[in-house]
Amino acid sequence: MNRRDFLATTALTSAAVATGIVTMAMTEQPATYKRPVIICKATGVQGMDAAYDMLRNGQDTLDAVLHVCKVQEDDPNDDSVGLGGLPNEDGVVELDACCMHGPTRRAGSVGGVRNIKNVGLLAKAVMEHTGHVMLVAEGAERFATAMGFSKENLLTERSRKIWLLWKETHSDKDWWGPGVADPNWKPPVQAPRSRSVPQSGKDLEARIRDLEPVAAELGIEPEFRREAIYRVLFPPTGTIHVSAVNEKGEMSGATTTSGLAWKLAGRLGDSPIIGAGCYTDQDVGSAGATGSGEENIKVAGAHTIVENMRKGMPPKEAGMDALQRIAHNHNNDMAHLRYLDMVYYILRKDGAYAGVALWGGSAEHPRSFAVHDGTKRVEKCAYLFEGTSIDWPPTPRLPETAK
Numbered sequence: 340m341n342r343r344d345f346l347a348t349t350a351l352t353s354a355a356v357a358t359g360i361v362t363m364a365m366t367e368q369p370a371t372y373k374r375p376v377i378i379c380k381a382t383g384v385q386g387m388d389a390a391y392d393m394l395r396n397g398q399d400t401l402d403a404v405l406h407v408c409k410v411q412e413d414d415p416n417d418d419s420v421g422l423g424g425l426p427n428e429d430g431v432v433e434l435d436a437c438c439m440h441g442p443t444r445r446a447g448s449v450g451g452v453r454n455i456k457n458v459g460l461l462a463k464a465v466m467e468h469t470g471h472v473m474l475v476a477e478g479a480e481r482f483a484t485a486m487g488f489s490k491e492n493l494l495t496e497r498s499r500k501i502w503l504l505w506k507e508t509h510s511d512k513d514w515w516g517p518g519v520a521d522p523n524w525k526p527p528v529q530a531p532r533s534r535s536v537p538q539s540g541k542d543l544e545a546r547i548r549d550l551e552p553v554a555a556e557l558g559i560e561p562e563f564r565r566e567a568i569y570r571v572l573f574p575p576t577g578t579i580h581v582s583a584v585n586e587k588g589e590m591s592g593a594t595t596t597s598g599l600a601w602k603l604a605g606r607l608g609d610s611p612i613i614g615a616g617c618y619t620d621q622d623v624g625s626a627g628a629t630g631s632g633e634e635n636i637k638v639a640g641a642h643t644i645v646e647n648m649r650k651g652m653p654p655k656e657a658g659m660d661a662l663q664r665i666a667h668n669h670n671n672d673m674a675h676l677r678y679l680d681m682v683y684y685i686l687r688k689d690g691a692y693a694g695v696a697l698w699g700g701s702a703e704h705p706r707s708f709a710v711h712d713g714t715k716r717v718e719k720c721a722y723l724f725e726g727t728s729i730d731w732p733p734t735p736r737l738p739e740t741a742k
């Protein structure tokens with residue numbers, strides 16, 4: 340199982356546990372659609388019922404969308420968003436978010452924010468209380484304090500220990516981990532040890548066995564140890580995007596994330612970029628993304644999809660076109676594309692929707708998205724390529740199917 344499968348599994352497992360819902364094929368889109376509708380990443384199911392009620396009760400679409408984001412940001416066990424997000428390579432959690440409000444055609448965004456967990460709401464505050472669209476880093480934090488957001492350490496003990504496990508085991512050519520003076524120090528077997536993710540089950544088991552004593556030494560609870568090791572071997576991407584339309588056809592969208600685990604300090608992904616991580620046009624629809632942020636920025640994915648819908652493409656085709664642009668940027672070379680991943684969440688103003696993915700996932704763990712139109716469910720994404728992606732960093736070997 341690769342990282343994305345693993346994450347999809349954990350996301351869906353917790354989603355299924357929380358809701359008792361199972362993943363189903365994408366609903367055939369009827370000629371007329373229901374409204375309200377909320378669409379989001381499958382991890383967002385926790386907050387969807389309340390958000391749907393907010394829409395039914397006439398509350399603003401952006402508030403409903405940000406409610407779904409906030410539930411994940413507040414959850415210390417969601418380690419890719421808000422509190423408990425996995426940190427950058429320095430062990431510091433840096434969050435990104437953006438939002439768009441259809442009815443007033445406004446946008447807000449924040450990037451590289453430390454110590455403030457509800458960055459979705461902070462993006463909204465930038466939209467409502469400044470003449471700007473985007474604030475980053477220290478300036479965004481000072482603005483948050485001025486707006487009354489409380490500061491807290493976002494690095495939970497659990498995320499800190501996973502980071503430390505990564506730090507101590509990702510390389511044996513630096514000063515991290517027990518040094519030469521440690522009685523248990525052993526010279527590296529291979530120099531340097533490859534950081535690449537093992538592909539075969541046998542390699543994987545050996546790597547897990549290597550990490551187990553270090554995880555124990557760091558005080559990671561036995562019942563969480565294997566999961567922590569998986570997060571080191573397959574650093575999670577996370578992110579949640581949420582789009583919604585109410586009965587009147589008003590729309591909003593938002594995306595929030597802690598970005599890529601172990602990223603370089605200061606790295607911004609696609610999530611805070613209006614037009615990449617999220618784009619909402621009150622005349623047309625709303626779209627957002629999770630996955631390889633750098634790739635999505637280059638095709639301005641969410642904006643491309645909304646523009647495609649403006650020209651008449653149905654949501655699924657609009658999304659597939661954006662995925663094809665990513666493939667085109669790599670000359671459709673599967674040796675590259677195997678290492679990329681992307682999911683788009685798409686909602687048209689009339690309530691038609693689609694989730695599309697670069698890779699379909701495995702039979703047991705298909706790429707999926709959550710939708711609520713009166714019935715909350717998880718549906719399978721349409722996809723461009725059959726199979727699963729390979730995690731970054733890559734191994735030199737390619738599976739047979741990719742050759």
Ligand code: ASP
Binds near residue numbers: 419596
């Ligand atoms: N798109 C996010 C980023 O690049 C990662 C993710 O979706 O998991 O920061």
